[in-house]
Amino acid sequence: MSNEIWVYIDQFKGTPLPASWEALGQGKRMGGPVIALVFGPGSQAIAKEAFQFGADQVLWSEDPLLADFRAEAFAGLVTQLAKEKKPSLLLVPSTTRGRDITAMVAAELGCGAIPEATGLETKDGSLRVTRPVYAGKLFTTAVFASGQTRIVSLRPRAFPMPEAQSGKSGAATEVKPVAAEADLHTRVAGYAASEGGVSLTDAKVIVSGGRGVANNPNLTPPADLADDKQKEVWKAQQGFKLVRDLASVLGAAVGASRAAVDAGYIPYAYQVGQTGKVVSPDVYIACGISGAIQHQAGMRTAKTIVAINKDPEAPIFGLARFGVVGDMHQILPALTEEFRKRLGK
């Protein structure tokens, strides 16, 4: 086994995900030569960035087999290379693609994988991985049996973003997958329903709405809406407009509680919580969210939580650094306006 630390650089359509550089920074901190793996379209350009973020060497491929992410093709190339060079550690950003890579490479190499790490340290020569379990209600220190490549996926925003150093470069080596198109059983037909906006997982600031978004007593729904449910959803959409306005001034992502998603106010892609996305922003502004334990599971690692809720007894205030007991429909427009002034937008 070599002493190399490999870092998988996740990208989408030629844009690397920030969590990739966080993983690279962690690899550097652990010592040993750091090799970045960059696969897919635009890899040569991403390789240049990888050197600036600290990679000592890059293995890249723009093979047509890797035009779109397919776990079998990408994990296949990682294992092909890993079998030959036997890195001691493979770090992977825990994105949707990264989690597939982690699982499949471990299955093929027959080695251990620890996903969703929030901490990583070497103590007495062994690697100790901290990760949340039971939806963050508990933490575990997970360890590997010795003697083989170890794989750890790193939760986005749990590790510091390294500074890019311009002018740094290194040896970029092209690699070729041995697999051919005929070996694969999947084909990417395209992309649909892209939600756009700031990705929740990468967001520094998130403004989130809950059931309270539908509770504006001063709104009168249009007369042509037939039933109460339609009226409620219409009201909620007006409420979410206030959430979006604030998010837009702050350059923030929009989130939602499960209650808002289940009531049909906003699509599931926005859901933060145990059965939605787990986020870790610098600031989380919860509007009209009571803060059920399942919601907390998705956002409690935010550095600063701001809660706006009518109910002073809402559990969300137990997590919040700043709280406003009041109606989000009145507070949010004022808050958006104030930020617009102060931030000069």
Add this chain to the structure above:
Amino acid sequence: MNIVVCVKQTPDSAAKVSVEGGHVTWGDAPLIVNPWDEYAVEEALRQKEKHGGKVTAISMGPESAREALKTALAMGCDEAILVSDAGLKGSDSLGTARALASAVRKIGSVDLVLFGRQAIDGDTGLTAAQVAHLLGWPALTYVAAVEEIKPEAKTMRVQRMIDEGRQVVEAQLPVAMSVVKELNEPRYPSFMGIRKASKATIPTWSIADLGVEASKVGSAGALVSWSEIYAPPVHKVECEVVKGETPQETARTLVDRLIAEKVI
């Protein structure tokens, strides 16, 4: 179509989970079917209703996991198998995947295996892709919509939820897939279903039945283990309540405080 759905029994999502004497405990909170797996069961049933065939639920776990399988049967699954053996205790995700892949092979001629995206206890989310890999099948993870399945042509087309939106993927059956919540609304067990489930015999498959190497599963085969488990350090947050005579004044004070504390 011959469909298999894998379910795990977990503590209720609202349970207060803590550590006592190095062991995880959840008080009197009930054990349930892992919430993500309910979407997998529902989708398995819908595909069977559309294309005909059979749905088999399998669960790996202790004897108590039989209850999770009864729920799956009550929802409408045709058969259930408990994968249980003292030698499977302490399996890591790859060990679990080896046992489940062997169970799928033993069932034979399976077209589709479904999983929830992760279990809400271990929260690893690795098993579905690992089972797929061990079987040599494509893995379709985070499936948010099944556009179509053509059992005759042995193809399927799904939308996967990715960080950036949706990826539309076509695959050749057999396939192992993991599902997310948007896929469907799980049904409740019917009265008839509950009655049927209570009378059903659920066979237990051991390591010997599965034909897996005992050294590759359970704590014997685990390459990953938990050396410590603990409650997260409590960050005592004192909530500073911001007040004002008008919403504007409240907003101004809040922004002052957020800027002063360098939060924004």
